[in-house]
Ligand code: NAD
């Protein structure tokens with residue numbers, strides 16, 4: 001979108017006069033994209049916010065741009081404007097793609113979303129190869145390997161900069177565990193490892209902070225509820241999509257952690273689905289330390305109890321197939 005020449009201050013900020021990071025949201029007019037755009041416009045670490053979609057980007061941009069917060073907002077509509085949307089970005093957040101309807105698995109979205117993610121990542125490789133990428137589009141267990149293959153092909157792959165967003169699993173786990181324990185969810189931290197679909201979502205209830213213990217019934221209830229959290233929302237929305245508001249909240253929490261890491265803040269640790277040597281699989285979600293270049297350290301899982309060890313084996317089996325499906329989509 002062209003700048004209005006009469007707005008000297010906006011021009012100054014857009015040229016980088018204001019401190020902060022340049023962030024693009026791809027799929028910004030969607031159910032996640034819109035509240036995510038609003039929340040990122042409120043983030044003081046963001047100086048420039050680019051909103052890209054294949055529909056309705058100008059409307060969302062006009063709306064968000066009236067918020068009296070610091071970030072300069074620009075909208076970009078359709079493939080011809082993708083490169084302008086991406087050029088110079090520090091962080092790219094991708095919630096583009098179709099969501100589930102009741103009865104579908106996340107893998108049922110593969111056929112449509114794989115192609116969307118491929119095209120968007122080709123744009124990133126060309127226009128902002130050093131950007132950190134937060135990938136939300138499902139099935140995350142396959143779209144992250146797709147993105148990695150696209151970047152490898154382009155010669156720009158940096159595993160530290162590609163992060164599948166599994167934060168919603170952590171947000172749900174904190175909420176459900178706090179309910180059972182009668183605590184404030186803000187005081188609870190549950191590591192959730194593995195991936196982002198069904199049994200690949202593995203909450204480590206033995207490592208909950210503050211330290212606590214669960215009965216076998218509580219463990220079973222919590223693990224199932226966390227694994228099926230997405231389906232719970234899909235069913236409640238009854239055909240109108242999947243989690244959008246809680247996802248936007250989780251995406252902003254994660255993006256903010258990435259930006260604080262890029263700024264150089266110490267000790268920023270969150271769970272994400274990343275290139276990993278924690279198991280024999282090439283990608284796995286676990287705690288990572290976010291720093292100036294992205295996921296600077298991937299942490300080991302720590303001690304697991306018997307219930308979690310069984311869960312880990314199930315998770316790895318499904319994850320392996322989903323990762324392979326993503327890799328084959330690009331290599332075929
Ligand atoms: P939505 O349909 O409301 O919005 C998707 C947006 O993507 C739409 O505005 C659409 O126009 C846009 N889009 C489609 N093709 C595009 C392209 N080629 N380039 C740019 N934009 C494009 O869907 P939603 O509810 O916002 O969900 C988006 C995705 O996020 C889905 O795949 C969903 O499964 C996933 N999701 C992931 C998590 C997670 O935890 N990682 C959580 C919730 C949803």
Ligand code: LMR
Pocket residue numbers: 099100106138168196229230231233234242243
């Ligand atoms: C979620 O966990 O809410 C998302 O992955 C969307 C879905 O399809 O469940």
